[in-house]
Amino acid sequence: MPATMLTEQVTDAQLSQFGKLIYERTGIRISSQKVSLLSNRLRRRLRATGIDCYTRYLSHLKKLPPNDPEWDAFLQEITTHETYLFRDAGQWDWFQETFLPEVQAAARQGKRSKSLRIWSAASSTGDEAYTIASCLAGKLPHHSQWDIKIVGTDIGVGALEQARNPRFRERAMRRVPETYRRRFFTKSRDDVWTPRPELAAWMSFSQHNLIQPLPGKPFDLVILKNVLIYFDAASKDVVFRNIDRSIPRGGLLMVGPAEGISDIVSGYEKVHTWLYRKS
Ligand SMILES: C[S@@+](CC[C@H](N)C(=O)[O-])C[C@H]1O[C@@H](n2cnc3c(N)ncnc32)[C@H](O)[C@@H]1O
Incomplete structure (x- = not known):
């Protein structure tokens, strides 16, 4: 130095x-x-x-x-990259107990294909993306028959590098249910948890700035948490419009409890304080 x-x-x-x-x-x-x-x-x-x-x-x-x-x-x-797995437990209960059964029922009734695309926007070191993967592996029966893509993006290249080579310390793992720890993670002698390869197979991580639109196919669910707290009203609006382009009609947007975007979300039905469905 x-x-x-x-x-x-x-x-x-x-x-x-x-x-x-x-x-x-x-x-x-x-x-x-x-x-x-x-x-x-x-x-x-x-x-x-x-x-x-x-x-x-x-x-x-x-x-x-x-x-x-x-x-x-x-x-x-x-900025801060502060994140951990299963942050805001109630949202992951909803994901496993409501979202996944609904998606599964729709596929069974032939109303949708067996494919699922989820975007962790501002994914930091990947903890949120690995939470999604653990829930899918734990609660979506016959998930090997599904085409699953979990896309993590962040502006921070260092955080993305860690997301691509995940090594979670006990602090990041503290909310992971015991059964999921045992089934989907391996603990090394230096107390670092590594996700099983089946979870990593669904992931891709890339650099993306939320003030620009993300090119590519739309998502069934976009998770945008603990990032807009740094933005003012004008840039929140820009981010919302960009995210909106990636959500098809009927698609979902999950935000953090303190995101403060309820005033700018238009064209969506509010399902929870932190969940919107595109009308
Ligand atoms: C506190 S972390 C949130 C991580 C995760 N979503 C969660 O809730 O646990 C905030 C992340 O937002 C990212 N970030 C900040 N500004 C951004 C921007 N303009 N575009 C994309 N990511 C951004 C930071 O690099 C950081 O990793």
């Missing part, structure tokens, strides 16, 4: 330029209360990169492509 003598204090004008760049690239709005936090974190990035001036670091960032490791390190300073 290069040592840098950083004597300069970041100015309000520079902070607002960083805030503008973050907003343009990600939709994340740095609130005025968080500005002092940003200045400490910027200082860390300058030290790590060996750049001794805030303006130079800003122009450096502007030139980098979104998948550059420095963008990832910078975004890590302003």
Whole structure:
């Protein structure tokens, strides 16, 4: 790590330029209360990169492509990847006890094919995607006859790298039901849990910024949790419209308990405070 003598204090004008760049690239709005936090974190990035001036670091960032490791390190300073398996238990009860039986009944009655596409938007290190896979493996009978795709996306390349090579610590596993732990995960001697290959076979992870639409086929269910808390109303609206393009009529959108999008969700029936069905 290069040592840098950083004597300069970041100015309000520079902070607002960083805030503008973050907003343009990600939709994340740095609130005025968080500005002092940003200045400490910027200082860390300058030290790590060996750049001794805030303006130079800003122009450096502007030139980098979104998948550059420095963008990832910078975004890590302003977002959190906090996640764990079976977060918000009630939603996973609904997934197993209502959603999967309904999907299965519809397939039995010939009203749909035996295929299921689920998108974990803002998947972080993959804990949500592996929760989906555990529920499917546990509660969808004859799942080997189904064409199942679980797509995880996130803006953070480091988080995605971990999602592709999942190694869950006890903290991330603390809410996983005992039977699922035993059936679908293997614990190594260093107390790390690895999902069985049958779960990983359904997954794909890729980098995607929610302020852009995701190309490709629509999904039966989109899970968008604990990410829009960083966004202002305008960028929440942009994200909702992009997500909406990936949901067909009758498709479902599951959000986090604190997502705060009830005002902008239009064209959907509210099934729960955290669940919407496209009309
Ligand atoms: C707190 S984690 C949520 C993980 C998981 N959905 C959950 O609820 O446990 C938030 C994630 O949102 C991602 N994120 C933030 N802004 C994003 C954007 N514009 N596009 C895609 N992902 C973004 C972050 O990288 C982070 O991994």
